Amino acid sequence: MMDFSLAAVLPQIFTGLVLGMIFVLLAIGLSLIFGLMTVVNFSHGALYMLGAYFTVFVLTYTRSFWLALVVAPILVGTLGLLVERFLIRRLYGRHPDDPLLLTFGLSLVLIETAKLIWGKVGLTLDPPRELSGAVNLGFMAFPAYRLFVIGVTVAVLIGLWAFVTRTNVGLIIRAGSRDPLMVRALGINLNRIWLLVFGIGCGLAGLAGALAGPMRGAYAEMGVTVVIESFVVVVVGGMGSLLGAVVAGIMIGQVVGITTFFAPKLAEIMVFVVMAVVLLVRPSGIFGEAGLAE
């Protein structure tokens, strides 16, 4: 007989929340890039994977997880800058499908390169010693590292929210996703903003990978299913809506977490069921505007 009591379900809710945090970080990057540039970055999952590998890489040389957690996302973000500058930028003015196709090719290239460098077998990665134990929350014990993941994500989200709503660059980003033509007419160089936003979005994917590394290890194909689920999160939340990405990310995380408990085989499928229901009831997503880049 299965134990359906609250004490048994509560850890699942927390696990789902941690999963949701990874989704949120990925989806917000995707959504930010899409909202401003109408570019879908298919290579987001591959960048997430690189985030985890870069963490392992920095960790082996410096022995400092904390340094790795900062450096890995910056490396991935820098790669993102190069990708925008030298690849995506060539496709502005072409059909919106073209950047999607290009970044699909890029993700194949990155995955295969990772296999070449780090091998086909995945690497494991331990959480730092300070966070290796469990924390007693009073009503249950929970791995400290997972609480840390929740904390970092919340901090990053608050920082991002402040950046987008409280700074001049954030103002341009918001204006640019509403009416790029008008922003250009005001004499603002949107190319630099696009470059920056693409870099930030990719950096967030790198951070998600770095955070996920100690929980899931690093392997070349780790980004594939996660990125598809993150796309689902973005569709459910409403493409281009940051709040939508957060709400939908947590929601999908919960759905997966709770289904894993009751019917593990259905967990992967439930994500898509939620998506189908949302599409039927509200095609533009929970917080989405209808007609965005369609």
Add this chain to the structure above:
Amino acid sequence: MRVLAPLVAAVGRHPVLAFAVFFAAFPFLVPYKALAAQVLIFGLLALGFNLLYGYTGLLSFGHAAYYGLGAYGTGILLAKVKVGSLWLGLAGGPLLAMLGGAVIGFFCLRRRGIYFAMLTLAFSQLLYFVAFHLADVTGGDDGLRGIPLLPLNLFGFTFKLDGTLAFYYFAYALVVLAVAGLKRILDSPFGAVLQAIRENSDRAAACGYDVNRIRHLSFVFSATFAGLAGGLDALRLAVVPVESLYWTTSGQIVIMTLLGGAGTFFGPFVGAGTYLVLEDRLAVYTESWPLVIGLIFMAFVLFLPKGVWGSLVGRLSVSTRAPAVSAPAAAPSPARRT
């Protein structure tokens, strides 16, 4: 190149005949005969995708779903239900894919553009996970095994299909029929509306066409072609690996079609041939052949968006009956299309 121009023009006038002639000789032109059937079947798969992407302007990133449904449809009928008839088994694949296309198309067509691409991908992954867990029916991770290649009954005669060439010409006959069917669709008023929708869906709607219904029909046709390819491939391999539903298969279809030339009549087959021959040759030298294919694909998207065949036809500036169009109508990006 000039010498080729009249030839290309003739091919453009009678594409189905040209297709039939070329592929009749094809097994003798490739390094080994087993590759020929593979090119033919994947060409058919890409042809189905091309109807939707190249001619209707809808980028599906989940065509593995219909290939997989086709393969499982045929495979389950022959290996599990044991229908005992090649025709019945083979019909099951495209039928199942058609049904799948009707249902999934209904959901995906609620959104356009990039959402559409991501939704098709999500639904194909959904089917992958379903097939993975429904091991009783699909064989799960081990794949569906033991699909018999039954003898073919035709006009009272019985043919064995066991030989590589025998199977090739059986598939060839069906693929030629499919290609003729596609030609018929494209030449019909319906086909003209598809291309009108690709060029400007608002204008097509203003002309009184039910754009969404026509897109849905195109989706279903496309899925059916892909399903036939899946059914044939189940017979060719005698097994359906669960990866046939995986996103990598969808990616392969996209790559093949773009390498050959989306929106061109022969592009899918040129692309399937290019891809499979490349894979075959590269795999000899390196395990990382997908890396090379990925780089080539990126170069095509950047510099040769019309693909091999589309560029060739464009270079020779011959107007074929099925005009070469690279990608669906260009829209000012990243500005919004509403």
